[in-house]
Amino acid sequence: xxxxxxxxxxxxxxxxxxxxxxxxxxxxxxxxxxxxxxxxxxxxxxxxxxxxxxxxxxxxxxxxxxxxxxxxxxxxxxxxxxxxxxxxxxxxxxxxxxxxxxxxxxx
Amino acid sequence: xxxxxxxxxxxxxxxxxxxxxxxxxxxxxxxxxxxxxxxxxxxxxxxxxxxxxxxxxxxxxxxxxxxxxxxxxxxxxxxxxxxxxxxxxxxxxxxxxxxxxxxxxxxxxxxxxxxxxxxxxx
Numbered sequence: 001x002x003x004x005x006x007x008x009x010x011x012x013x014x015x016x017x018x019x020x021x022x023x024x025x026x027x028x029x030x031x032x033x034x035x036x037x038x039x040x041x042x043x044x045x046x047x048x049x050x051x052x053x054x055x056x057x058x059x060x061x062x063x064x065x066x067x068x069x070x071x072x073x074x075x076x077x078x079x080x081x082x083x084x085x086x087x088x089x090x091x092x093x094x095x096x097x098x099x100x101x102x103x104x105x106x107x
Numbered sequence: 108x109x110x111x112x113x114x115x116x117x118x119x120x121x122x123x124x125x126x127x128x129x130x131x132x133x134x135x136x137x138x139x140x141x142x143x144x145x146x147x148x149x150x151x152x153x154x155x156x157x158x159x160x161x162x163x164x165x166x167x168x169x170x171x172x173x174x175x176x177x178x179x180x181x182x183x184x185x186x187x188x189x190x191x192x193x194x195x196x197x198x199x200x201x202x203x204x205x206x207x208x209x210x211x212x213x214x215x216x217x218x219x220x221x222x223x224x225x226x227x228x229x
Contacts, residue, residue, distance in 0.1 A: 036152075043219035044152065046216070046217055049208075049215055049217075089216070091215050094167055094213070095169045096157070098154065099151070
């Protein structure tokens with residue numbers, strides 16, 4: 001099983017600050033890493049696919065990078081509506097696995 | 108617009124059974140792989156099972172549910188199912204139905220339902 005380790009678990013951030021969330025895979029997964037945003041009492045929403053590919057309708061302040069085992073989700077100029085928990089997902093091998101999540105709070 | 112509507116959750120005793128359903132619309136159901144992802148209260152996401160699309164209907168499961176859960180789909184009704192037997196307390200979670208981005212099961216989930224809550228308790 002490919003274990004995804006996200007860091008940090010929690011981040012409290014001021015609006016307009018930059019947020020960086022990392023996801024490390026226990027084995028190489030190429031670029032088969034995707035990012036989701038989940039707001040309270042909502043289902044997850046796809047933000048980034050294949051490490052760095054943008055998704056239609058997602059604000060351009062959300063960007064992804066990385067390959068192999070180390071990946072990063074960056075939120076440039078955080079907005080209040082970005083308060084949520086962020087998860088990574090690998091689809092390189094079964095079982096599909098998710099990271100533990102990073103909760104972003106707005107100060 | 109893709110819509111996924113889950114139903115069938117509820118309270119069940121340990122060892123009991125439930126069948127979850129997910130009615131799909133807004134896309135060609137048979138083309139895409141579909142999956143179930145669960146989230147225990149206050150916890151993260153866990154992939155449970157997927158079924159391939161494109162006519163294959165091959166099934167895949169996380170080890171913790173193998174032999175107890177069965178995923179299936181009815182193409183005539185555009186509906187995905189999850190039959191859950193021998194339920195355990197640790198199966199308590201919100202179960203999401205999700206559409207995968209292509210026919211194979213090694214694809215990300217691009218649309219999600221709102222979830223149906225399964226509570227296993229005596």
